[in-house]
Amino acid sequence: MDQLLPRLPFAEWIDHGIDWLVTTFGTLFDGIAELLAGIVEGSVDILDMVPSILLAVLFALLAWVISTRKIALFSLIGLLFIDYLGYWYPMLQMLALVLTSVFFAIAIGIPIGIWSSQKSGVRKIVNPILDLMQTMPAFVYLLPAIFFFNIGVVPGVVASVIFAMPPTIRLTMLGIQQVPKDLIEATEAFGSTTWQRLSKVQIPLAKPTMMAGVNQSIMLSLSMVVIASMVGAPGLGEEVYRSVTQLKTGQGFETGLSIVIVAIILDRITQHAGKNKKGGRLL
């Protein structure tokens, strides 16, 4: 068989393609890189201006408003514990990276999710791409990301965005499609425009499902931080990576635990954000 079918040079094609992209759109990528780096570093700077205790309290208050007192208490203690361990600044760097990538994952993901919920043609294209994004080993994104954006925080953000976006798109699509058919008929029968149907009925009803998608995106993006640190993204991930390479088990656990604490806080807060507090039962 090997002799009968010549081996097609897929790998080379992809390499050439990426080379071409880099040379052709170099300036564009540089611009994007600068923007992303600016956002991440800017937010780290802003967060770092606030004293750690005050920031921990602010987070706890936010958790209280959105979810429960228990979670607020956990946030306060957890964050102060991270500060106590001495990982406050790396934690801020990680948070900035995660929140930036989630922001872009949502900003791109939700409109795509809404669009593909409306058109089966779009769905047919989007679905396989999502499958690819989710199953392709995350390391593979990192390589081209380095070519496009050099090493540092930016390829980390880009890889996280790509890796974290699928759940937001999928669950947005699902949430909108799950709205019962008779409600859609009702909106149509009263003469709603497509936008009115979406904004007044479908999206509000899909919100809990969409928030579950956002929650998943945050979790996936957190799981990317260690991988992103391999291309030079700073933060807790970098600390974990260093502990692993230097065989410092204790430090590895400390930093790993800090990531877990941040993950639990973000997870619980976003889980509650999806629930309706007004008492009206959703679907």
Add this chain to the structure above:
Amino acid sequence: MNEQIIKKKIEVIDATKIFGKNSKKAAQLLKESASKKDILKATGATVGVNNATFDVYEGEIFVIMGLSGSGKSTLVRLLNRLIEPTLGRILLDGEDIVQMSKDQLREVRRKKIGMVFQNFALFPHKTIVENTEYGLEIQGVPKNERLEKAQESLKLVGLAGYEDQYPSQLSGGMQQRVGLARALANDPDILLMDEAFSALDPLIRKDMQNELLQLHHDMGKTIIFITHDLDEALRIGDRIALMKDGEIVQIGTPEEILMSPSNEYVERFVEDVDLSKVLTAGHIMKKADTLLIDRGPRVALRLMKQLGISSIYVVDKSNRLLGAVTAQDALKATESDKSLDKVLITNLPMVSADTVLTELFDVVSTAVVPVAVISEDQKLQGIIIRGALIGALSGDNQFINSDGIINSINQTTTEVI
């Protein structure tokens, strides 16, 4: 319907809906009058509605009835194009809905046609008043105005005070009232009601039917009501269209459908109908033999003898019922030379013409004289004799007057000298 000038509100002409990819080929086959089954086999397309043609008159309740799968829900959705018809024309006030652009169609849906759904289809994330004002909200009606109209409409269905509740906090019957209020808030000419009461339990359903009839009476909207329940159809329909396999089998008034089913299918459909709940006193009453009050007891006696009856109704000159007199009393009156009004029995069993037979049994069984059917102004319209009541229940047409008007078979000579 009265014999006034009746305006056609909706005209449906040869409306056909074929579901599936090969709808063109299927339509061709349908023209060659292939059966639904053969078309499915040949093309894989399903015929939902097959050549439906009917008119709906302004202000009537037009019921489309059929079992599940008969295409009735599809047919009603063709009327506001929630489902696009494959063929045919649907004229609303003379304008073809099928030819309308999206914008025109949206305008029609907003202003002219309201819809009520089987499972209420209320928006669970909106309060009752927000649900009710939805139709106005999407038209861009200012907040205050639409709130006012929504509240008015909720009041109409008896739900004032529930404005800030959520649909899930309300019972099924109340939820459907909200559905109705939401449709009414837009003040449409036409209400489409798709199995609107089918999800409700029987008692509440009956209440809702009554309230719908009351609302219809007060507001005079054209209502197209879909149901699979024949009793419901007979109760509220001015006219009924019976559907089977996507075709309209018969259109007629409830009486026409019951009394002269156009084919075996309709016959089988209606054979289990409880006639006693459908037929009214008007259907079985006979023309009464009456006597004017100023005639003497002797005339009364002679007349009773002539007709071979033992009692006779006494009326005044404008046919208002005064009472009855029995042969025995009339005889006594002649002997003691009293006038008729001295021996008049005045506590007569009386019913109105729209009383259904179930409510008549009791009255008829205990009455010594035939039960009188009177109009609102006390005029005698006819009488009910036991034989006719039993005959009508057995479905014998001889005892049933079409449209509640006494027909010639039952008529007896009445003129009194």
